[in-house]
Amino acid sequence: MKALLLLSGGIDSTTALAFYSQKGYELTCLTFNYGQKNQFEIQSSKLFAQLYKVKEHIFVDIDNQIFNSSSSLNSEKEVEKFEYYTPVKDFIPSTYLPSRNIIFLSFATGIAESRQINNIIFSPNKEDSFDYPDCTLDFVEAFSSALNKGTHIGKNSKINILTPFIDKTKSEIIELGLTLNVDYSKTQTCYIPDEKGNPCLKCDACLLRLQSFKKLNMPKFIQP
Numbered sequence: 001m002k003a004l005l006l007l008s009g010g011i012d013s014t015t016a017l018a019f020y021s022q023k024g025y026e027l028t029c030l031t032f033n034y035g036q037k038n039q040f041e042i043q044s045s046k047l048f049a050q051l052y053k054v055k056e057h058i059f060v061d062i063d064n065q066i067f068n069s070s071s072s073l074n075s076e077k078e079v080e081k082f083e084y085y086t087p088v089k090d091f092i093p094s095t096y097l098p099s100r101n102i103i104f105l106s107f108a109t110g111i112a113e114s115r116q117i118n119n120i121i122f123s124p125n126k127e128d129s130f131d132y133p134d135c136t137l138d139f140v141e142a143f144s145s146a147l148n149k150g151t152h153i154g155k156n157s158k159i160n161i162l163t164p165f166i167d168k169t170k171s172e173i174i175e176l177g178l179t180l181n182v183d184y185s186k187t188q189t190c191y192i193p194d195e196k197g198n199p200c201l202k203c204d205a206c207l208l209r210l211q212s213f214k215k216l217n218m219p220k221f222i223q224p
């Protein structure tokens with residue numbers, strides 16, 4: 001079975017890579033460089049794609065003007081720092097990338113169609129759906145309907161968007177990954193690591209990572 005996997009170098013997509021690799025899928029990976037402040041993500045994605053011997057690893061540059069309002073790439077905007085991970089409903093985080101997954105999945109659809117790949121693996125988790133509307137099942141179903149109506153491959157043989165973790169928390173994903181021996185010390189999470197790649201431990205992504213490993217009583221895997 002062939003699949004195109006969106007790989008960021010973070011916990012969720014890396015676990016998906018290990019999971020589908022073990023299932024015997026022939027994987028092509030897709031990584032975006034949109035000018036994110038954490039450029040170590042790209043290196044991590046390369047490392048994991050090589051480790052799991054994927055068929056092809058495609059990199060797409062997206063002009064950073066598109067996501068200009070997001071603090072995860074705009075140098076004039078600061079990523080919020082917190083003491084505890086406290087998601088707030090209907091709060092738009094400064095790190096939100098406008099229409100990110102519509103854009104990412106559109107690129108993925110073009111790549112999948114041009115290579116005759118019928119499966120796209122996309123790894124949002126249950127906690128993402130809280131403040132990112134493009135990480136919900138509702139969105140995935142709507143997008144899936146659009147791409148199957150708007151492409152020849154969709155009309156002829158259907159493209160599936162696989163979302164293995166959409167109802168799983170990050171700690172549940174990590175638990176699964178540990179059974180697959182995923183090396184989480186090499187995964188990236190922080191929006192604003194220092195120049196050596198050390199995480200800030202205060203952004204909401206760092207705090208969720210910390211909390212997820214603490215739930216599993218595994219502090220040694222906390223830092224990338």
Ligand SMILES: [Zn+2]
Nearest residue numbers: 190200203206
């Ligand atoms: Zn951080």
